[in-house]
Amino acid sequence: xxxxxNTFISKSQQIADIGNSIAVxxxxxxxxxxxxxxxxxxxxxxxxxxxxxxxxVDKKYKTLVEKLSKDKSLNRFQKKNVLLTLExxxxxxxxxxxxxxxxxxLISKAYHDWVKAxxxxxxTIFLPALEEIVALKKEEAEIIGYKKxxxxxxxxxxxxxxxVDKLDGLFTPLKKDLKKIIRKINTKKQVDNTxxxxxxxxxxxxxxxxxxxxxxxxxxNIGRQDVSIHPFTxxxxxxxxxxxxxxxxxxxxxxxxxxxxxxxxxxxxxxLPTEQYGLPLGEAVSLGIHESQSRxxxxxxxxxxxxxxxxxxxxxxxxxxQLKGISLTKFYKAIxxxxxxxxxxxxDELHYHFHVIIRYEIEKELMEGKISVNxxxxxxxxxxKSYLGLTVPDDxxxxxxxIHWSHGSFGYFPTYxxxxxxxxxxxxxxxxxxxxxxxxxxxxxxxxxLDWLREKVHKHGRMYYPEQLCKRITGEGxxxxxxxxxxxxxxxxxxxxx
Numbered sequence: 001x002x003x004x005x006n007t008f009i010s011k012s013q014q015i016a017d018i019g020n021s022i023a024v025x026x027x028x029x030x031x032x033x034x035x036x037x038x039x040x041x042x043x044x045x046x047x048x049x050x051x052x053x054x055x056x057v058d059k060k061y062k063t064l065v066e067k068l069s070k071d072k073s074l075n076r077f078q079k080k081n082v083l084l085t086l087e088x089x090x091x092x093x094x095x096x097x098x099x100x101x102x103x104x105x106l107i108s109k110a111y112h113d114w115v116k117a118x119x120x121x122x123x124t125i126f127l128p129a130l131e132e133i134v135a136l137k138k139e140e141a142e143i144i145g146y147k148k149x150x151x152x153x154x155x156x157x158x159x160x161x162x163x164v165d166k167l168d169g170l171f172t173p174l175k176k177d178l179k180k181i182i183r184k185i186n187t188k189k190q191v192d193n194t195x196x197x198x199x200x201x202x203x204x205x206x207x208x209x210x211x212x213x214x215x216x217x218x219x220x221n222i223g224r225q226d227v228s229i230h231p232f233t234x235x236x237x238x239x240x241x242x243x244x245x246x247x248x249x250x251x252x253x254x255x256x257x258x259x260x261x262x263x264x265x266x267x268x269x270x271x272l273p274t275e276q277y278g279l280p281l282g283e284a285v286s287l288g289i290h291e292s293q294s295r296x297x298x299x300x301x302x303x304x305x306x307x308x309x310x311x312x313x314x315x316x317x318x319x320x321x322q323l324k325g326i327s328l329t330k331f332y333k334a335i336x337x338x339x340x341x342x343x344x345x346x347x348d349e350l351h352y353h354f355h356v357i358i359r360y361e362i363e364k365e366l367m368e369g370k371i372s373v374n375x376x377x378x379x380x381x382x383x384x385k386s387y388l389g390l391t392v393p394d395d396x397x398x399x400x401x402x403i404h405w406s407h408g409s410f411g412y413f414p415t416y417x418x419x420x421x422x423x424x425x426x427x428x429x430x431x432x433x434x435x436x437x438x439x440x441x442x443x444x445x446x447x448x449x450l451d452w453l454r455e456k457v458h459k460h461g462r463m464y465y466p467e468q469l470c471k472r473i474t475g476e477g478x479x480x481x482x483x484x485x486x487x488x489x490x491x492x493x494x495x496x497x498x
Contacts, residue, residue, distance in 0.1 A: 002071065002073060002074075004064065004067065004068055004071070005068060005071075005074065005078055007064060008064055008065065008068055008081075008082070008085075009278070009279065011055070011061055011064065012081075012085065012278045012279055013277060013278030013279075014055060014278075015052055015055045015056055015278065016277065016278030017278070018048055018051055018052040018055065019052055020236040020237065021048055022045055022048045022049060022052070023234055023235070023236055024236055025041060025044055025045050025048070026045065026234065027234045027242060028041075029041055029045075029108075029111070030228045030229070030230075030232070030244070031226045031227075031228055031244060038108070038112045041108065042104075042105055042108030042109060042112075043105075045104055045108055046101055046104040046105045046108065049100055049101070049103075049104040050097055050100055050101045050104070053092060053095070053097060053100040054097060056088065056089060056092040057089065057092050057093045061089070062086075062089050062093070065082055065085050065086050065089060066086065068082045069082050069083060069086055077281060077463070080280065080281060080462075080463055081276070081279045081280050081281055084280035084281075084462055085279070085280060088280075091144065094143050094144065094145075095140075095143060099139075099143075102136070103136060103140075103408065106129070106132055106133060106136060106408070107133070107406070107407055107408045109129060110126075110129040110130065110132070110133055110405075110406040110407075110408070111403070111406045111407065113125060113126050113128075113129040113406070114126050114129070114400065114403065114405070114406035115229070115406075117395070117400055118229075118395075118396050118400045118401075121394050121395050121396045121400075122395060123376075123377050123395040123398070123399055123400055126400060126406070127373055127374065129406070130373050130376075130405060130406075131373040133405060133406075133408050133410075134366055134373055134410075136408065137154060137367070137408060137410045138150065138367060140153070140154070141153040141154055141367065144156070144157075148163070148164070148165065149163070149164040149165075149364075149367075149368075150367045150368070151164050151363065151364050151367045151368075151410075151411065152164055154363075154367070154410050154411030155167070155411045155414065156411075157411055158286065158287040158288070158409075158411050158412050158415050159286045159287060159288045159411075159414070159415050159418060159466060160285075160286055160465050160466065161465055161466070161467060162288070162414070162418070162466075164364065167360065167414055170417075170418075170421070170478075170479075170480060171353075171357055171360070171417070173480065174353060174417070174421075174480050174484075175353070175354070175357060177480070177484050178350050178353060178354070178484075178487075181350060181484075181487060181488060181491060182338065182350055182351070184495075184497045184498075185338050185350075185491060185495045185497065187497075188495040188496060188497060190337070190339070191330075191333040191334060191336075191337050191494065191495070192330065192333075192334060193333075193334035193335070193337045195322060195323065195326055195334065196251065196252050196253055196334055196335070197250055197251055197252075198250075198252075198321075198322045199249055199250060199322070200249055200250075200252045200319060200322055201249065202247050202249055204318055204319065205247050205249070205252065205255045205256075206247065206255075207318070208255075208256075208315065208318050208319075209225070209245055209255050209256065209258075209259035210225065211314070212256070212259055212260060212263070212311070213225065213243070213259055213260075213263045215311075215444060215446070216260065216263055216264075216267065216297055216301075216446055216450070217267055217446065217447065217450045218243070218263045218266055218267060218270075219270060222238075222239045222240055222241060222270065223240070223241045223242055223243065223266060223270070224242050224243075225242070225243050225244065225245060225259070226242070226243075226244045226245075227244060227245060227246060227247065228244035228245075228246065229246070229403070230246070230345075230402070230403040231243070231244050231245050231246055231258040231261070231262050231345070232244055232262065232403075233262045233265035233266050233269065233294075235266075235269035237274070237277055238269060238270055238271070238272045238273070238274045238277070238282070239270075239274065241266045241269040241270050242266075243259070243262040243263060243265070243266050244258075244262065245258040245259050245262065246258055251346075252319075252322075253335065253346065254346065256302075257298055257302070257345075257346075258345070260294075260297050260298045260301075260302040261294045261295070261297070261298040262294065263294075263297060264293045264294035264295070264296060264297030264298060265290060265291075265293060265294045267293060267297070267450060267453070267458075268284060268289075268290055268293040268294075268453075268457070268458055269284070271453070271454045271457075271458025271459065272284065272458055272459075272461055273459055273461060276461055279461075280461060280462045281460075281461035281462060281463055282461050283461055283462050284461070284462070285460070285461065285462045285463075285464065285465070285466055285469055286415070286465075286466045287412060287415040287419075288415040288418035288419050288422060288466055289419070289422060289457065289466050289469065290415070290419070291415050291416055291418065291419020291420070291422070291423075292418075292419040292420075292421075292422030292423040292426055292457075293419075293423075293453065293457070294419065295416075295419045295420045295422075295423040296423035296426060296427050296453075299349055299420070299423065300423055300424065300427040300486070301427075301441065301446065301449070303335055303336055303349070304438075304441070305328075305329075305332045306438045306441045306442045307441055307442075308328060308331060308332055308335075309328065309442040310441075310442055310443055310444035311444070312328045312331055315331075332494075333494050336348065336349070336490070336491070336494055338350055338351065338491065338495070339351075340388040340389055340390050341388075341390075342384070342390055342392060342393075342397045342398075342401075343397060343401055344356070344359075344401065344402065349420070349487065350487060350491070351388060352416075352417075352420070353417050353420070354387045354388055355388075356413050356414065356416045356417040357387070357417070358380065358383045358384065358387060359402070359413040360413055360414045361383065362376060362379055362380065362383070363410050363411070363413065365379070366410075367410070376399055377395070377398065377399050380392065380398055380399045381398060384398075418478070420483060421478055421479070421480050421482070421483045422466075422470060422478060423483075424482040424483035424485075424486045425470065425474050425476075425478065425479070425482040425483070426453075426456075426457070426470075426473060426474065427486075428474075428482050428486070429473055429474045429475075430449060430452050430453075430456075433452060434448050434449065434452055437449060456473045457469065457473070466478075
């Protein structure tokens with residue numbers, strides 16, 4: 001390895017160290033921070049974000065990377081690290097330090113305004129900060145640049161090469177086919193899930209969530225779980241990956257799916273190559289692929305009858321009173337009940353996509369200037385009535401339910417649906433590649449699946465773009481047919497429909 005490349009590694013890891021220090025402060029902000037400490041935490045994060053940006057746009061660093069980009073002695077992995085880094089530098093140099101500082105300060109302030117608004121159940125408290133966020137994201141889209149649609153620039157931050165045209169091409173038929181499946185389900189007798197809403201003690205839920213995380217391969221030697229308002233995963237390195245959950249003693253599903261979902265994200269981060277720390281090949285390829293890992297574990301595995309053939313016995317031992325007289329089949333049907341719900345994170349697999357599409361359409365319309373921030377609440381409520389047949393009763397269960405806009409994460413929401421589509425496609429291939437996969441899962445052993453994901457997805461980092469990675473693993477680009485086939489077969493069995 002050349003001396004110049006070693007210098008590149010050292011400089012890149014310094015930038016990563018600052019970024020991960022910011023992540024630690026962000027994690028602490030959402031898990032431990034006292035209410036009165038917001039002001040200086042925002043300042044601390046802003047200072048580090050500005051410092052990290054100055055490192056990235058430093059002329060000496062760019063000169064080093066440009067020189068390495070012409071070095072023919074580098075192997076293909078080294079070349080990829082250099083080229084991707086050069087891309088990031090070129091993007092970063094479009095933003096001056098004043099913009100970076102302003103963005104960081106605004107996001108920190110907006111988060112705390114969102115928390116206040118949600119606690120007060122009043123979206124108007126959040127509107128001034130959100131208006132600034134939207135204006136900033138429009139400005140950011142113009143600085144980044146785009147060919148056709150301003151929203152394309154924001155999508156590319158989270159899912160490289162994804163565009164409005166591609167999304168509309170996926171979402172339009174997906175909406176149509178999902179509506180057909182849901183209409184058929186609505187003609188059948190609803191499955192009973194009332195026993196999931198009995199009182200499940202907080203401590204017992206916590207312990208069971210830990211057991212499930214252990215079973216799917218989450219390593220508590222290099223991770224931990226805490227409680228937060230909105231469940232999330234954060235990584236400071238492949239050897240320090242943390243998850244949070246939330247617990248409702250009157251809704252067992254809340255904790256269960258949060259643990260498995262965030263556990264799936266964490267497994268991806270833990271599987272990234274440690275030798276590539278601080279470099280592009282040590283990072284997740286995209287949020288769509290990231291979401292495929294969480295949705296695969298949550299839905300394709302965690303909501304399967306196969307998974308519960310092993311786990312239902314231990315669950316009944318943990319909660320004997322709540323699950324007295326409940327069979328495995330009844331439990332399986334209950335956790336897959338299809339019914340419109342106000343909360344995205346609690347939605348079933350089918351209605352979930354409408355939650356995502358509503359947010360996507362609102363964000364797109366904001367970027368186009370078709371609606372203003374003051375229109376969001378009304379537009380949100382109207383779309384929930386149209387798509388899900390639900391009347392939104394209050395702001396906390398309406399436009400304030402998600403943390404994303406307070407983080408400035410416009411362009412993020414579509415990756416949730418993209419992730420579900422990727423998950424079904426990947427899991428279908430895994431079943432073909434791994435002999436007796438579902439028999440192993442039924443025995444409580446999902447290690448073969450995790451090993452497969454480590455080999456096929458995790459170890460590559462950002463070596464391939466999302467669509468390239470998908471083709472490499474499954475032999476074809478992303479499409480919705482695998483998810484729709486999975487959904488039709490699964491719910492035909494649960495609801496006895498053709």
